[in-house]
Amino acid sequence: MNAITIAPVSSAAQWRSLVADFGSPLMVIDCARMLQQYQQLCEALPGVKHYFAIKALPHLSVLQTLAQAGAGFDLASSGEINLLRQVAVSPRQTLYTHPIKRDSDIRSALRFGCTTFVVDSPQEMEKFLPYRQRVALLLRLSFPNPSSSINLSRKFGCSPKQVPLLLKLSQRMGVTVKGLSFHAGSQCTNPDNHVCAILTCAGLMHDSARYLNGRGLGVLNIGGGFPVSYIDEVPSIHAFCSKIRTALTALPDHVQVISEPGRYLAAPAATSVSSVMGIALRQGCCWYYLDDGLYGSFSGQLYDYRRYPLTVFSDQRERESAVLSGPTCDSIDVIAEDIQLPRLAMGDLVIGHQMGAYTIASATDFNLFPRARDVVLNPPGETGINFSL
Numbered sequence: 001m002n003a004i005t006i007a008p009v010s011s012a013a014q015w016r017s018l019v020a021d022f023g024s025p026l027m028v029i030d031c032a033r034m035l036q037q038y039q040q041l042c043e044a045l046p047g048v049k050h051y052f053a054i055k056a057l058p059h060l061s062v063l064q065t066l067a068q069a070g071a072g073f074d075l076a077s078s079g080e081i082n083l084l085r086q087v088a089v090s091p092r093q094t095l096y097t098h099p100i101k102r103d104s105d106i107r108s109a110l111r112f113g114c115t116t117f118v119v120d121s122p123q124e125m126e127k128f129l130p131y132r133q134r135v136a137l138l139l140r141l142s143f144p145n146p147s148s149s150i151n152l153s154r155k156f157g158c159s160p161k162q163v164p165l166l167l168k169l170s171q172r173m174g175v176t177v178k179g180l181s182f183h184a185g186s187q188c189t190n191p192d193n194h195v196c197a198i199l200t201c202a203g204l205m206h207d208s209a210r211y212l213n214g215r216g217l218g219v220l221n222i223g224g225g226f227p228v229s230y231i232d233e234v235p236s237i238h239a240f241c242s243k244i245r246t247a248l249t250a251l252p253d254h255v256q257v258i259s260e261p262g263r264y265l266a267a268p269a270a271t272s273v274s275s276v277m278g279i280a281l282r283q284g285c286c287w288y289y290l291d292d293g294l295y296g297s298f299s300g301q302l303y304d305y306r307r308y309p310l311t312v313f314s315d316q317r318e319r320e321s322a323v324l325s326g327p328t329c330d331s332i333d334v335i336a337e338d339i340q341l342p343r344l345a346m347g348d349l350v351i352g353h354q355m356g357a358y359t360i361a362s363a364t365d366f367n368l369f370p371r372a373r374d375v376v377l378n379p380p381g382e383t384g385i386n387f388s389l
Contacts, residue, residue: 002324002336003231005311012313015273015349018375024275024349025292025372027360029057031065032378034269034356038069041226041261044241048248049258051095053224054080056262056357057270061376063087066265068380074260078108085112095221097181097260099124099140099156110134118181118221120158122169132174138181138221139166143197157182163204167211177212179219179255180204186304187263188225189234191243198222202250219256226264230354231307237264263357270356272297272308272372276348277327285321288344293326293333295366297352297359301335304358310335311351314342324350328367 018026041050051072054063058080063073067089075081076098084094091113098105099120106117110131119125120140128135142157158166163180170177180201184193201220209216222244227234234240248257274297278289292298300306310324319340326333363371 002307002339003309004336004339004341005309006342007311007313009313009315012349015351019273019275019349022373022375024273025290025297026273026375027297027355027372028271028273028375028377029059029061029356030269030271030377031061031380034062034065034265035069037265037268038066038071040237041259041264044237045245045257045259047257048222049256051093051097051258051260052265053097053260053262054083055361057266058083058361059374059376060086061379062266062269063089065380067093072258074262075109075114078105081108081112081114091115095138095258095260097140097221101127103127106131116178120156122166125166125170125173125175128175129173132176136176136178137170138179138219139163139177140181140183141197141201143182143184143193143200160200160204164207164211167208171212177217179217179221181221181223183223183260184225186225187227189227191240193225194222194244195247198244198247199250202247202252205252205255216252216254218254219258220251221258221260224259224261224263226261228264228267228354228357230267231309266356266358267354268356270359272352272355272359274350274352274372276344276346276350279344279346285323286341286343287323287325288341288350289325289327290335290350291327291369292372293328293335295326295328295330295333296363296369297355297372298326298335299362299364300355300357300359302332303362306354306358308355309353311353312341312344313349314344316342318342327369330366 051074052066053074064087067087072093075094075096094114096109096114096117099118115135118138118140140157182197205217274290274292276288277291280287294302322339322341323337324335
């Protein structure tokens with residue numbers, strides 16, 4: 001169930017101003033908030049290099065903001081590479097983390113200048129034989145993902161027991177493996193997922209020189225999964241990372257630790273603005289049809305299993321049973337139902353919070369309703385709209 005706040009009409013002024021200027025629906029991206037999230041993660045994990053997972057919020061202003069802050073970038077497709085080409089960032093500040101790649105994907109990344117790739121099987125390692133003088137690989141491991149919303153070890157990753165065999169295979173092939181990689185699961189609410197994986201990887205890295213002619217592995221990618229609050233509260237990032245910081249001390253001293261955050265940086269940085277475009281009374285329940293929905297900015301409710309905090313504006317005290325629906329002809333396009341709302345009018349606004357991660361990225365053009373227009377606040381190196389979300 002969505003958490004819905006009823007705010008005074010007067011507090012809607014800034015949102016109405018944006019709608020007056022840009023129309024509705026909108027997705028309002030605050031680069032200053034993105035930068036704040038990045039800085040907090042850096043403070044929570046000192047010494048860790050962070051590579052933003054572009055898939056979470058593939059927007060040019062976001063990439064520019066993070067590039068200026070010194071972040072790296074996690075790539076998973078040629079399309080993401082093409083977007084990143086528009087940003088002043090060194091290709092050496094990138095990783096290609098998709099474990100499954102076509103030869104054309106590898107060549108596209110190499111043309112860009114990315115030379116670090118993730119693999120999780122002998123078949124994927126073999127794809128790098130033609131490029132073995134130019135690349136270095138990370139082996140992705142699979143670990144259980146309890147306490148995570150989405151299990152990212154189901155589809156990818158080798159078992160820890162396979163690591164010695166894959167290291168020996170890399171030696172025979174002449175392909176360089178320089179480290180290990182894992183993902184604790186998306187929206188991970190328990191740091192024990194990370195801790196278990198880190199400690200297992202630490203043991204493998206201490207033993208790795210046995211299989212690599214005396215050369216030990218030097219990189220550990222601890223993935224993402226750092227949680228943010230939606231309807232339910234989660235620990236602060238500093239508290240969440242406390243056990244992770246301790247676990248990292250088990251690694252060999254020379255190991256460089258990196259991560260690939262997506263949701264933690266992106267989710268709080270964007271807010272949706274939609275408008276009531278239709279009203280109907282059905283079986284004693286008031287249906288409000290918005291100009292954005294599950295096929296648009298609220299797509300994360302389907303694909304990411306998220307429920308977003310919402311705000312409506314009214315000075316009325318009375319509440320009635322209501323439904324918030326998206327605009328399309330599909331009956332599954334319902335944002336929230338069995339809720340109590342004050343009576344809304346045509347043109348009234350509904351604000352969605354924490355909507356930066358996996359929303360724009362998975363929105364569609366179903367029914368050819370236009371997607372929400374992006375409005376950027378506090379863009380890097382520019383003056384312009386600068387109120388905070």
